[in-house]
Amino acid sequence: MSKERLVVAVVGATGAVGREMLKTLEGRDFPAAEVIPFASARSAGSKVPFRDGELTVRELTEDCFTGIDIALFSAGGSTSEKFAPHAAKAGCVVIDNSSAWRMDARCPLVVPEVNPHHLEAHNGIIANPNCSTIQMVVALKPLHDAARIKRVIVSTYQAVSGTGQKAIDELDRQVRQMFNMMEPEVQVYPHRIAFNCLPHIDVFLDNDYTKEEMKMVHETVKIMDDPSVKVTATCVRVPVFYGHSESVNIETEKKLTARDARAILSQAPGVQVYDNPGQKMYPMPIDAAGEDATFVGRIREDETIENGLNLWIVADNIRKGAALNAVQIAEELIDRDLVAVRDTTVFLK
Amino acid sequence: MSKERLVVAVVGATGAVGREMLKTLEGRDFPAAEVIPFASARSAGSKVPFRDGELTVRELTEDCFTGIDIALFSAGGSTSEKFAPHAAKAGCVVIDNSSAWRMDARCPLVVPEVNPHHLEAHNGIIANPNCSTIQMVVALKPLHDAARIKRVIVSTYQAVSGTGQKAIDELDRQVRQMFNMMEPEVQVYPHRIAFNCLPHIDVFLDNDYTKEEMKMVHETVKIMDDPSVKVTATCVRVPVFYGHSESVNIETEKKLTARDARAILSQAPGVQVYDNPGQKMYPMPIDAAGEDATFVGRIREDETIENGLNLWIVADNIRKGAALNAVQIAEELIDRDLVAVRDTTVFLK
Secondary structure, eight states: OOGGGEEEEEETTTSHHHHHHHHHHHHTTOOEEEEEEEEOTTTTTOEEEETTEEEEOEEOOTTTTTTOSEEEEOSOHHHHHHHHHHHHHTTOEEEEOSSTTTTOTTSOBOOTTTOGGGGGGOOSEEEOOOHHHHHHHHHHHHHHHHHOEEEEEEEEEBOGGGTOHHHHHHHHHHHHHHHTTOOOOOOSSSSOOTTOOBOOOSOBOTTSOBHHHHHHHHHHHHHHTOTTOEEEEEOOBOSOSSOEEEEEEEEESSOOOHHHHHHHHHTSTTEEEOOBGGGTBOOOHHHHTTOSSEEEEEEEEOTTSTTEEEEEEEEOTTIIIIIHHHHHHHHHHHHTTOOSOSOTTSSOO | OOGGGEEEEEETTTSHHHHHHHHHHHHTTOOEEEEEEEEOTTTTTOEEEETTEEEEOEEOOTTTTTTOSEEEEOSOHHHHHHHHHHHHHTTOEEEEOSSTTTTOTTSOBOOTTTOGGGGGGOOSEEEOOOHHHHHHHHHHHHHHHHHOEEEEEEEEEBOGGGTOHHHHHHHHHHHHHHHTTOOOOOOSSSSOOTTOOBOOOSOBOTTSOBHHHHHHHHHHHHHHTOTTOEEEEEOOBOSOSSOEEEEEEEEESSOOOHHHHHHHHHTSTTEEEOOBGGGTBOOOHHHHTTOSSEEEEEEEEOTTSTTEEEEEEEEOTTIIIIIHHHHHHHHHHHHTTOOSOSOTTSSOO
């Protein structure tokens, strides 16, 4: 298939990630002949900006995928579960940003800098990992290759945009209400997020970890393709609009000095080392917002064990954590000539 | 000495912690015959509220301590370094909230729930630990007693009030400026704090850790009186006004289940277990603000090692992290009949 004839759909085009997907396709000059935005019936007919003009949002239906080569989904887990199989059945390759397919053995879970080769075996549905996982594995994979990571202890500082546009609006509204002596309304999160920290992202599971925390545990293993990497996570929402930060402690088999880690990460794809404490230079969400790179700083040897390192990892959760990673997967599919569903009956007979 | 005849000074009475010290003395009905606020010449003559009236702030001088039994200092390290020895020389017991004396072998570093017996050997200057350390050791000591903690990995989420009133004002001002389409001014911190995370608290040291991070390492060992407890820390400022949060991972010698830890902490002095994920109950800075307790929740077994636990610890950094802890030390001195300086020449001949 010629790259110039690709038809690309964005499903969930009116959401925070969907809009960023459109911007990313445009900004990277993605080789699409046509880009078609889809959303639920409620949003169908509305306009979304694209290139010099606007696109009219179409209604997502089970039979809307005929003639579409790649569909970037960001419309929530239940929409993905319902519609992605119909897309694959129609020969359209789905790159799905929800958690619906991530741990499904039939679906590769891909971060292009880390495991692009997993795409070779795709069956029509490819999963985009969780935002917190993506930025962590981009930074950890090169260290794993150099020294084998045995254990990861991560605490996150996650922006409200990870929840979507309504959470961005909620933080904005609560702050305005408080600064106008009004009671802040709590709608999206279970508690106020303005000037607060919520150690609760996604639902709680039986083991008292949240689903977000266990995503970091399981997705890391699947992407790194190495069950010997043990991860434990505490995920926290903070009153930041864009950009997830992570305090990451790793234990490696081989010793890595902070200097070694800096040298390795300086060469790593998708990573930008930003680590000059003397100049007060370290990654921060306000700097990472709008950027493609995963920023790594505060690289320090952990003196409590033989082979330990502390890192501070920051990325734009909507870009590298979602839209950009999905578009990079699409680009990788094109480069590897994988924009086709070999067997259209894997998900729906 | 009769409790009713105690004269208590608050040095730095116009600052965020100084004002909280006055409130705490009042709220706990501290047995002082007289409370005298001191500050620099600049603030001398101003009034601070106390009980039903006001107190006039006096100028801090080297010879102002005659007749004062206990001085609660919260006026910064250099003021403490200069004036605390004069207080001790005058027979006045100093409880100092700065970092000036914490690692001095002549000074006990005390959290009353953890090591009140260290007060017995005081020489006139007693150090109040760093806010982040206090709340951590209050929660960890009972677990250490039960199962011996070998290693602690902590990531903090620290409120701006830890920096003082001017940082509270800075977060407030930056948010207002941004919501009024103005460029936020950066004065107190090296970068904007509004809607941001700053992985930088206190100054950077030669090992690329911050002084705040190394305080948690060294103070924990001194308070717990056990050099076998290894701590590594990443300290982060978040846009929260009051209340420090900490994501703490511990490795113990003996196995503790989450249930064990919950049971132990439920009985621990100064600790309130707040851990019911099903009910969306977990500690948060907005709930901890204004409270005396150290709140512990999100108690989970860390499956990556044999004997590991994850905890989420939150406390009011101005109360338990500073003012309350200092007043509790004063109360402990009274109970133990230690309101006297045995040798007034230890710090100044």
